[in-house]
Amino acid sequence: MLVGKEDLGLGLSLGYPQYHHSLHLNPKTSLIPSPADSSSSTPSAFTPFQISMPNHVFSPSDPNSESSRAETRSFLRGLIDVNSLPCSVDCGEDAGASSPNSAVSSASGKRNEREVINGDEIDIERVCSRVVSDEEDGDASRKKLRLSKDQSAILEESFKEHSTLNPKQKMALANQLGLRPRQVEVWFQNRRARTKLKQNEVECEFLKRCCENLTEENRRLQKEVQELRALKLSPPLYMQMTPPTTLTMCPSCVDPKSHQLPQNSVPINPWPLAVPVPHAPFDAFRPPS
């Protein structure tokens, strides 16, 4: 009954390469396909697992009594899977084909009105969901149900194929998992939200690293500017010295006959005319990579 961490749906996007294979920081990038995309996924490509539906029937003696609620609660907890449809009603594709989500996708007023209009399949859905909600008829408390390991795994598999479901897929999946379509829908919604959250975390981490790198780069450049300014304000020692214009030779080296400098001797200026400046001056200060 307990669901391990590994199957809680947060293997998440990290487990799905298609969702994080590239980290483009494009705000328009979305993991969530558009409704058009989801509708384009054909049910034929959807190959859900086949799971035998539990066939539990539970009818509390007095749905409104407190003892009955406790009875219901214990019954539900006693089930192998409390989320399995306790009724044997066929909630198959046909049941929701004409109005896939009218009864199950929302509890809003409009759609509830439609439930009444639509007749049979709506009643089926109501019957299915009432077993769970019997205990909460009196108070508005909602029962939180835990999906079984198998259910989570199958939903994950399905999510890998497509992160959104069209009505048929939803119904089929719900039918095979023994869940209400609304539950499947909610699971996918929450799953998409978790994926997005995880993706945001990854992107946030990436941006954080970018920011750190830029900060470091900025610090380095500022330091470089300071060094260059210091260099400009205090020229090197050799710039302050007067370079010798003639070479003073020792008397012994001077040809006493000619009293001339050697033919090819030139006045020696030990200071080059210009200090070679690299094309990219800042490169000289860059630390070796």
Add this chain to the structure above:
DNA sequence: GACTAGGCATGCATTACCTCA
């Protein structure tokens, strides 16, 4: 063709429940 209302799917924020440390 433009407009409007209804239906539907989806996203998002939030709540409520459950489990575990």
Add this chain to the structure above:
DNA sequence: GGTGAGGTAATGCATGCCTAG
């Protein structure tokens, strides 16, 4: 046993798209 944190199913609302009138 009580409690807070974290995970997650469920809810409510807003929005956009589509269709019929």
